[in-house]
Amino acid sequence: MVPDILSTPNPGPSGSENIITYREALWNSMDSALANHANVMILGQGVDDHKGIFGSTSGLAQKYGRERVFDTPLAEEGIAGVAIGAALNGLYPITTHIRVDFSLLAMNQVINLAAKYKYMFGGRFHVPMLIRMVIGRSWGQGAQHSQSLQSLFSHIPGLVVIMPASAQSILRCYDYAVSSHPGPVIAIEHRLMYDLKYRQEPAGSTTQASPFTSYKVRSGNDITIVATSIMVMEALRAADYLAQASGIQCEVIDLNCISHPDKRLILDSLSKTGKLLVADTSWPAYGVCAEVCRFVCEENPALLKAPAVSLGMQLSSCPTAKSLEDLFYPNLHDLSHAIARLVTGKQDHGIPLPDETSFADVYKRFKGPF
């Protein structure tokens, strides 16, 4: 049950692909940013310690010097502001939040300043910077180490928000952010994906101008699943399961750029399938699920042959007890059930469902490759 995430859109010539983990893609992106751009610096709490942001910055301080890769005080707003000032005067700062939740302390600088500096001053300034945030999940991370705040940031004009769901997205998007994008980019990474392996496309296998967009990662005629981050993996697992169990063919779209999704890709897919399921890592209300449904309803609600379905976290804070945590997140059983119901139009669809109830357990065992 290993979905082939790179079967579309641009499979490389056979035998020319490499296997790479999400973590390695992050490290490679950080390494090449430092190697190729003399003005790049990485600053954040613990970027130069023995853990190196889960291995994504390990050894870079030694390799490039502590003037370019350095630890910071625990002062999230101050560091975000320092990064903005540094960007205004010629540096390209990459900052890190080991958990998304800590970025809330930097919200004033991110929303009131970084997002607005270009517009508010009539385009006189640019604030090119990359803010990396990591979503924690499972094993009792609890209410303050597990949030998935993509919609909060995507709500604000001026920010580009990406949620890489593959090594390839990291390699493309981070390089593009550092090399070509003149504004602030927020990258929300998923901790459970760090150890997963992905097939890496050969260089030059894509012709897309900007990777800040969405990708079709599986083709199918029966249902369109729009997913974010690790829910892309889950959607692909469910799709493969249902293809074997029932012949249902799911089309899966990796939203990837939450702030600037490829709406046309989604609408075109819906014109084929007529069924929409949105699977997000966060709460459905006022979030990605709500937004995807909003623009589908505004653009062409007639595309929907059945009511849309949202799948995300339960509407509570994240509980710590495993018995509750397993209920809090949707699992493969829930996802497969939702897909089967939507495709068949029947609550009692009779398709056998996987008995997997703990999402987290799977990712501890399963390492890919995707």
Added chain:
Amino acid sequence: MEFSSLYERLFYQSLRIRLIEEKVIDLYPSDKIQSPVHLSIGQEAVAVGICQALLITDLFFSTYRGHAFYLAKGGNLRAMFAELYGKATGCCGGKGGSMHLAAPEVGLMGASAIVSSTIPHGVGAALASKRLGKDQVIVTAFGDGATDEGVYHESLNFAALHQLPVIFLFENNGLAVHSRMQDRHAFQVLDHVRTYGIPTSVIPEGYDFCKVFEQFQPILNQVRRQAGPQFVEVNTFRYKEHVGVNDDFSAGYRSRSELDAWMRNDPLIHDRRLVEKFSPPIHAEIDDAIEFAENSPWPGREELLTDVI
């Protein structure tokens, strides 16, 4: 304009700022300036004395009370009035307004309406200056209200930790909107700053542009030579209400006698000879700028969604 002395030069610049803001007061009831204004009247000498010492390549991070800083750093007057009018020819194309003046061509790096929020920007710009060998000094200005905020403390720490070429310019008018420092602080500002190892200086005569300049210049030179941060407090007095163009001594939170004490020392009031000498050319320049603003086009619909990301 030829000046016979530094005093005359700085007097001219200070008077220019005051007359410009008095024109804003005149215009305000017409609703041609549809945006909050925070006037610098009474505080002009701080901006003029500091900016006289700076090089054009030095960067200045301003506050929402920023007309004086914008003008003293060399910002264009036509572009300022056009910005206050919300016109396309404004320094920010009409998207900023009074609280967000910018003139990167002369190192005026913007102003924020969120108290204290540009302090870390000055620190970050100083980090870039040091790392990239730019030989710039960065000045980041703030009032006493900003010293309450957490990011102010975070910024002092970071600048001291990395020994950055930044000057914290504490423009102390004694009031955070209407609240006095003694009602807000359990600490002494300068004592606290020194705990970070940052040297502090006080310029009590914030009405005297020459004294501000003369005391600031050696501090600036020291930062340029040795790169570590410095903290400079300049005492000053805001003549007008916090926001808006009126007096507010009837509100009861401060007394007219405080104003009178500052006004007794204000050269822009007492040196009538220079006021009379310089006012005509300044008024001519202001009239020209207002004509430019009035005749400039509004930003069109095509501007609404440009420069977003």
